[in-house]
Amino acid sequence: MISVEDYSFRYNHATRFAVQHLSFRYDTPSVLTIAGRSAAGKTTLLYEIAGLLEKHFSGGSYSGLLKFTDPVGRLDPSKIGFVFQDVRIQLSGITETVEEEIAFALEQFGLPQQIIVDRVEEQIENFRLDALRRRHPRSLSGGETQMVALASETAKHPAMLILDEPFQGLDAKNMTVLLDSLDSLKDSTTIIIADEGIDSARRLGGRVLLLDKGSQLFFGTLPELLRSGSGLSLLDLPDWIEAQRLMGRPFISTNYRESVQWLKNPRSSK
Amino acid sequence: MGIILVAVNRFFGLSLSESIIYAVRFVLLVSPVIFLVYTTPASKISLALRRSGIPSRLHYLFLLSFDVVETLRDLFRNVYIAQQLRGLRLGSVFGRWRKIAPLLFPVMLIAISQSLDRSLTLEFKGVERIGNKTYIRTLSFSWVDRLLIAALLAASLFIIFNFFFLR
Numbered sequence: 001m002i003s004v005e006d007y008s009f010r011y012n013h014a015t016r017f018a019v020q021h022l023s024f025r026y027d028t029p030s031v032l033t034i035a036g037r038s039a040a041g042k043t044t045l046l047y048e049i050a051g052l053l054e055k056h057f058s059g060g061s062y063s064g065l066l067k068f069t070d071p072v073g074r075l076d077p078s079k080i081g082f083v084f085q086d087v088r089i090q091l092s093g094i095t096e097t098v099e100e101e102i103a104f105a106l107e108q109f110g111l112p113q114q115i116i117v118d119r120v121e122e123q124i125e126n127f128r129l130d131a132l133r134r135r136h137p138r139s140l141s142g143g144e145t146q147m148v149a150l151a152s153e154t155a156k157h158p159a160m161l162i163l164d165e166p167f168q169g170l171d172a173k174n175m176t177v178l179l180d181s182l183d184s185l186k187d188s189t190t191i192i193i194a195d196e197g198i199d200s201a202r203r204l205g206g207r208v209l210l211l212d213k214g215s216q217l218f219f220g221t222l223p224e225l226l227r228s229g230s231g232l233s234l235l236d237l238p239d240w241i242e243a244q245r246l247m248g249r250p251f252i253s254t255n256y257r258e259s260v261q262w263l264k265n266p267r268s269s270k
Numbered sequence: 271m272g273i274i275l276v277a278v279n280r281f282f283g284l285s286l287s288e289s290i291i292y293a294v295r296f297v298l299l300v301s302p303v304i305f306l307v308y309t310t311p312a313s314k315i316s317l318a319l320r321r322s323g324i325p326s327r328l329h330y331l332f333l334l335s336f337d338v339v340e341t342l343r344d345l346f347r348n349v350y351i352a353q354q355l356r357g358l359r360l361g362s363v364f365g366r367w368r369k370i371a372p373l374l375f376p377v378m379l380i381a382i383s384q385s386l387d388r389s390l391t392l393e394f395k396g397v398e399r400i401g402n403k404t405y406i407r408t409l410s411f412s413w414v415d416r417l418l419i420a421a422l423l424a425a426s427l428f429i430i431f432n433f434f435f436l437r
Contacts, residue, residue, distance in 0.1 A: 093338075110399075110404050116406050
């Protein structure tokens with residue numbers, strides 16, 4: 001379980017708190033989507049959960065509590081997979097093929113050779129990277145690099161997978177592949193995703209934490225968020241959800257077919 | 271080599287013969303490294319360094335230096351294009367140095383920021399981890415390699431011995 005009680009953090013020399021008065025708790029393994037616009041405090045909260053603030057931003061000031069009551073070890077890189085927003089810096093920089101890039105972290109953690117080979121194959125299959133396996137990581141496009149970065153972190157089989165805006169630069173096909181992979185992991189892995197939209201919450205379920213300028217606007221499930229209507233204007237919603245919201249539907253549906261039916265004839269049913 | 275010769279001759283005030291010796295020395299020292307980098311893939315150099323027992327952190331830093339050069343080149347090109355679109359014109363060769371600041375500062379700031387971020391990502395890849403590491407590709411030395419290494423060592427010892435003791 002991750003439990004956060006009235007937690008605030010301000011970076012060194014910053015005039016305002018990056019996140020303030022956050023309070024929520026949720027059971028692990030499960031999916032948590034941290035939603036909100038730019039500068040909402042999403043990345044700061046991810047850094048705190050991964051233990052990076054304590055280690056690398058020591059001049060900042062804290063208040064409140066953030067507790068882990070499960071075996072996920074903070075600061076243990078073998079147990080945490082972290083895909084940063086800028087995926088270009090996620091690559092090791094010294095490998096010459098995608099296969100080697102996926103194997104890189106596993107080699108550093110000293111896993112047996114056969115396990116490394118098996119996991120590389122597993123990730124290549126999961127993320128449909130077969131056509132790229134011999135390509136140089138530097139020659140990949142932004143979306144391809146994103147997929148390789150995700151594959152190399154999930155290859156570690158982490159207890160907690162933290163993804164900072166993982167859908168940036170992905171086309172619809174790769175987005176589906178990524179969501180499929182996350183869907184297969186969610187029962188065994190705690191997945192925490194920072195996202196400007198609700199795609200991950202819609203597909204993977206779990207809880208949504210909505211932030212605005214560092215403050216918590218909402219914590220709960222996606223249907224609850226849509227019902228409450230609080231802060232929805234801050235999110236990148238799919239057009240068919242946005243249309244339901246603007247037309248004042250009391251219970252906004254996250255089911256595409258049902259939503260389209262309703263939009264065709266809003267008076268037929270609620 | 272010509273540029274080095276002129277530079278040594280002009281800036282250090284050495285005679286022509288001394289300048290030639292220093293220029294040849296410089297080229298002889300630098301050319302093997304350039305030759306190695308251009309003819310051998312980084313992964314092969316990595317395997318050889320690892321096989322020679324170089325600590326993993328050192329060999330990672332050595333290989334990363336090649337990547338940094340390419341990253342900086344790409345970054346410089348992107349910043350140059352962006353500044354050109356904002357109206358920057360570098361002009362003639364002699365006027366360039368004063369106008370290069372709008373290129374250098376963004377490149378340096380982005381490079382520093384990226385290097386800090388990369389240090390975070392490497393933490394999750396276990397680069398700093400102390401302990402056994404396994405590698406899916408390894409390098410084994412054949413008898414030809416061993417013979418060549420022995421010959422190079424013998425030649426080096428011979429040159430050192432001649433230089434210090436037989437003058």
